[in-house]
Structures are given as C-alpha cells and as structure tokens.
Amino acid sequence: MATQVFTDANFRSEVLDSKQPVLVDLWAEWCGPCRMVGPIVEKIAEEYAGRLKVGKLNVDENSEIPQQYGVQGIPTLILFKEGKDVQRIVGFQPEDKLKSRIDSFLAGSR
Numbered sequence: 001m002a003t004q005v006f007t008d009a010n011f012r013s014e015v016l017d018s019k020q021p022v023l024v025d026l027w028a029e030w031c032g033p034c035r036m037v038g039p040i041v042e043k044i045a046e047e048y049a050g051r052l053k054v055g056k057l058n059v060d061e062n063s064e065i066p067q068q069y070g071v072q073g074i075p076t077l078i079l080f081k082e083g084k085d086v087q088r089i090v091g092f093q094p095e096d097k098l099k100s101r102i103d104s105f106l107a108g109s110r
Contacts, residue, residue, distance in 0.1 A: 003045045004055035008064040014055065016083040021106065022053045026076045028060050033092040034075040040095045041077070044102065051106060079105050 006014055006024055015022045025041045027034035038056075045054035059066045059074055069078065069085060079087040079102070087105055089098065 003042055004053065006055040006057040006062075006065075008062040011057070011062075011065050014053070015080050018053055018080070018083075020051070020053045022055070022080040023048075023102065024078045024080065025054070025056045026059050026066055026071050026074055026078070027056055028058060028074055030060075031074050036092050037075045037077075037098075040098060043095065044098065047099075048102065048106075052102065081105075 003025070004014065015024060023041070023044065025034075025037065027038065041054060041056065044052070048054065057065055059071070065071075066076075071078075073090055075090075075092065077089040077098070078085050079089075087101065089101055093101075
C-alpha cells in the first residue's frame, strides 16, 4: 500500500476522523530533505500497513493545514491519534530513528 495524498479538502475525513493512527508527511517538491525522507515514508507505509495510515500533504498546494497546525519547517511528520496531533518529527531523520519513534507511538496507543 502506497502513501495516500492528503489535501486541505480531505484532511478531516482522511486524518482527523480516521479510526487508525495517521502519519502525515508535510512536504514540498523543492525541498531537498523532503525528497530524502520521501522514500522512507513510502517504505513505512508498506511496512506498517494495517496499523498506521500514511499520507503526504504538499504544503505548496495546500496552505490551510500547515498554517492551522503551525508548521514552520519542512519536512514535518505529524502523528495523529483520534484526530489529535500527538507527536511531531521535524527535519530529516534516518529510517531507524523514524521507525523507533513510530514504534514507541504505536506501542503507547494500544
């Protein structure tokens, strides 16, 4: 399962109303670190399928959500549980660090 595309328009239904925890990758085409974290996010979507919904939100095409959540730098990964922003990871992080943060988040959200 590949990552989903989140937008200002579908954010409520896909993220906030999701029964499953959600990882949102806020990114932009021109952002070098975003391009580095992109393949890692894709891999996470595959490996965590069924336990975590994973999607990307392009900040250049969707300005409402980044503004609403006070996102100041990208890439920003936000973990949502039951419609709440519960954890943020800002800037590039290696795969093992991201997975470790996600694993501890999922373990605590059971």
